[in-house]
Amino acid sequence: MKLTIQEVAEKAGVGVGTVSRVLNNHKSVRPETRERVQAAMFEMGFVPNPHARRVAGGKSYTVSIILQVIGTEFYLRLLNGLEKTLEAHRYDSALFPLIGRERIERYLNSSTLAYQSDGIVMATHNLGELYPDGKLPTRQPVVIVDGMNLNYDSVYLDNRFGGELAARALSGFDGQMYAISVHQDIDEVFAKTVFDERIEGFKAALEEAGKPLLESHVSTVSFNLDNARIAAREILENTTMPVNIFAAADLVALGVLEEAARLNLEVGRDVRVIGFDDHPWSAERGLTSVHQPVEAMGAAAAELLVDRLSGYDGAPRKVRFEPRLVERASTLHPGD
């Protein structure tokens, strides 16, 4: 039983134009009328037909989101932020997995694309790796999120600063300093990853604090719990306690926690750990972590794009987000 704007108009005792204006939040509708129309829509369970809207409006009201669709918390939250905000502006979103230039281009070159989306949000830290000139081969407006790009509006996190936060929190403690970074799996080689930046910031801040990090105290694992545990064991079994470890991702920090438990080491006293991402289970596990406002970043990216689609045509804008440290048991003496 599909309803039309026409039927809503009749029920509410107004014209179709008015119903349309209510749908699109035009200010020029008397509040009283607006309410009456909304009541009618609600009562009838009216859902507007997006296709008709696209035909009449001459736009697709759809945004393409290109990102690495792996099941990590990070991308889920980013997606939430994006979708929620786009929805608020009555935009739909279509998801495209970021798996290789070939696939992206097949999509970009699809002749129907012009009708299918009005703009693109791309989550990538290094577009230059795929396109040396740093530009997507498209004429649609583009917004980069979780990365910086001079050609486009960009929303990014200061990962380096996140590493510094970790360093500041750890540098006051006794004991050796360690860092565990993360490298991408085969096929996905990027020039410099967010993980590298985090470690760099950590290093630099420690240096400044007069406690330089030994090169041999930095290891790198693939994004995977098993590997994290191996790296953690390596450190914990060959060092005298106490020890302070900065992991470039919460998953890796989790590996440290588990190995510490296995070796009967007391977290917070023998072993102090800081992760990155503030994953939901970090709170449960009492893991200190560098939090990034991922949803807000997604929302910001969406706003930038909607702005472009509404006609804004200025120079590329940059929005930088700062991480903050969430301190938990893993960096506090139990007695504190």
Next chain:
Amino acid sequence: MKLTIQEVAEKAGVGVGTVSRVLNNHKSVRPETRERVQAAMFEMGFVPNPHARRVAGGKSYTVSIILQVIGTEFYLRLLNGLEKTLEAHRYDSALFPLIGRERIERYLNSSTLAYQSDGIVMATHNLGELYPDGKLPTRQPVVIVDGMNLNYDSVYLDNRFGGELAARALSGFDGQMYAISVHQDIDEVFAKTVFDERIEGFKAALEEAGKPLLESHVSTVSFNLDNARIAAREILENTTMPVNIFAAADLVALGVLEEAARLNLEVGRDVRVIGFDDHPWSAERGLTSVHQPVEAMGAAAAELLVDRLSGYDGAPRKVRFEPRLVERASTLHPGD
């Protein structure tokens, strides 16, 4: 410069109805006329407006594809098969990452969904894990691919038989038998995976051949090269050659190849390996592998769904695909 069907009609000297019929491959168009229209479309670079089509047709001509969008060859090929076939039937596809029930439902319950897609293709081996009754909460037609489900049309591979093929190929050789399985990462716990089935088939066929596989000779790793290498090393360093290894995935077999090279073992003589999936680089590396016709499976699933969308309303249909063994250097004596 967006063109309409009207302009094409004028240029070709026919009516709009005829152009529409050409677009939709109606048989009732004289070949000569069809050609003239197609020539006109080509010359003008005409691209039909999908939105208008959806409004006039009262359908979305769009299919939702729900799958685990990790960057594996398997899913890429599956996607190719699906998209290509859907495109041939003038259907669009929208991709939804299979990351948790919550997300799927948010999508299924979206009120605009009714307009956004006509049917669903879901790639999952075990829908029952998410929905105990084995049914998606939707009234749209559903097709399952890479898995079996009694409620819906299903396209699946006989993974068990793949394991048997590997067993048959290896059972003739001297030496110990080993198998390496794969387990899913945290958060994605499935009752029984395709990997389990492959190993089961392998075991059963070996048993039948009178060379039962020792329980201690089966190991399990996470889907990751580093871990595969560790498991491979474990086997290769503690066994007398020759040894025969069935890996439930090519990536794992690759780990075996690399460890063998590191230990200066001759593949095909000291170490015989069979993988699963027939990944592109398996050919390069001379890896014997169990091939699955993934693209064809995707195509079959698409055909089943299109059939439903065209009105077919019979009982759920099952399409079983059989893997085949591709023998390469890793299971041949160099001299052969």
Next chain:
DNA sequence: ACACAACTTGGAAATGTTTCCAGTAAACTG
């Protein structure tokens, strides 16, 4: 040559919105 069926075709109607143009009513203005 005629009747009738089968094949093609043109074009109007229909699809469900948005947008624009008037027009009415209400609110100022002097």
Next chain:
DNA sequence: CAGTTTACTGGAAACATTTCCAAGTTGTGT
């Protein structure tokens, strides 16, 4: 109180297709 903005609103036109009906053309059988 007349004149003029201003605030709302109704409804026709436009958007680009598909579909259906009527009509024209061609072919077949007798």
